[in-house]
Amino acid sequence: MKINKYITFITSMKHSPHIIRAFILLYLLFVTSGTAFSQENAKIQKVYDGDTVLLSDGRKIRYLGINTPEWQEPFYLKAKRLNELLVMGKDIRLEFDKERVDKYGRLLAYVYVGDQMVNAKMIEGGLAYAFFIPPNRKYNALLLKLQADARERKSGIWANRGKMSVLKITSVHSSRLTEEEVFQPYSRIANIGNIKVNLSGYTLSSEAGLSYKFPDIELLPGYTVLVVSGRGVNRLNSEGQLILYWNDQPAQWDEEEDTAYLMARDGSLIDLYHFKGRRVSRKPK
Numbered sequence: 001m002k003i004n005k006y007i008t009f010i011t012s013m014k015h016s017p018h019i020i021r022a023f024i025l026l027y028l029l030f031v032t033s034g035t036a037f038s039q040e041n042a043k044i045q046k047v048y049d050g051d052t053v054l055l056s057d058g059r060k061i062r063y064l065g066i067n068t069p070e071w072q073e074p075f076y077l078k079a080k081r082l083n084e085l086l087v088m089g090k091d092i093r094l095e096f097d098k099e100r101v102d103k104y105g106r107l108l109a110y111v112y113v114g115d116q117m118v119n120a121k122m123i124e125g126g127l128a129y130a131f132f133i134p135p136n137r138k139y140n141a142l143l144l145k146l147q148a149d150a151r152e153r154k155s156g157i158w159a160n161r162g163k164m165s166v167l168k169i170t171s172v173h174s175s176r177l178t179e180e181e182v183f184q185p186y187s188r189i190a191n192i193g194n195i196k197v198n199l200s201g202y203t204l205s206s207e208a209g210l211s212y213k214f215p216d217i218e219l220l221p222g223y224t225v226l227v228v229s230g231r232g233v234n235r236l237n238s239e240g241q242l243i244l245y246w247n248d249q250p251a252q253w254d255e256e257e258d259t260a261y262l263m264a265r266d267g268s269l270i271d272l273y274h275f276k277g278r279r280v281s282r283k284p285k
Helices: 003-011 017-038 078-085 116-122 140-153
Strands: 039-047 052-054 060-065 092-094 107-113 167-173 186-191 203-204 211-213 226-230 242-245 258-264 270-274
Touching: 017 052, 039 078, 052 203, 078 116, 116 140, 140 270, 167 258, 167 270
Parallel strands: 060 107, 226 242
Antiparallel strands: 039 052, 039 092, 052 060, 092 107, 167 186, 186 226, 203 211, 203 258, 258 270
8 A cells, every 4th residue: 555545544544643653653664674774875084895884873884795805915915905995085875784783783784875885896807806794695696796797707706716616715713712601613715706616525624733634515606604613413503504514523723823724636736825923824734
């Protein structure tokens, strides 16, 4: 029922003006809630990197659907500078998906300047890759298409990666304790290609030589897998995140510094991720 017809209907009923106004207000809140609470206008105060910014009101924004090079990785500065060029000093619009805030308290959003989605421009310029954390999936198809085009053009991060694996280690976290719970150590690996990958035969190792062999399981393009130290049952959680467990060899990432190594089926090194420190051994023990 359209708004005008609905208002005409309720005003024709024999109610007091106060009740009629209450009906109208409730209805307007209902029909506009799908857009009023899914978008927001804002200003950028600071750009941290290619996918994270600080709003003028002090809130942090993590761009949805993409991941850009981290500090000390190739193209980190180019990604940050493109982000600055696109958003600094501009009126921006935030569009939200299923999950509005992540576990770090950052807002998760698609960022627009006018009709231009900044998340998409970062991928289109070859300075980001598709990175999907469920349950958010509103623009997955678009971002994968732009990534495929950027790879075809060998733009940015794809320029010298003709032989690069479609799997990439994006983070490693050692254990930590909060007042609420203990967080198990884990690493996150992303499929940065445009086809699904069977993980069987791939190996994840630490500097200490502890290793995990992946089971026969598929990882969809743009999605990630968490490899968690400790015991558990391999599963998709309620939001659709793939979680795998070390089980028989509970690896503990060194809290001081460590390196995660990702090996292909033939034993060749396809990616590594170092944290807390700068010394990197090119091979696990």
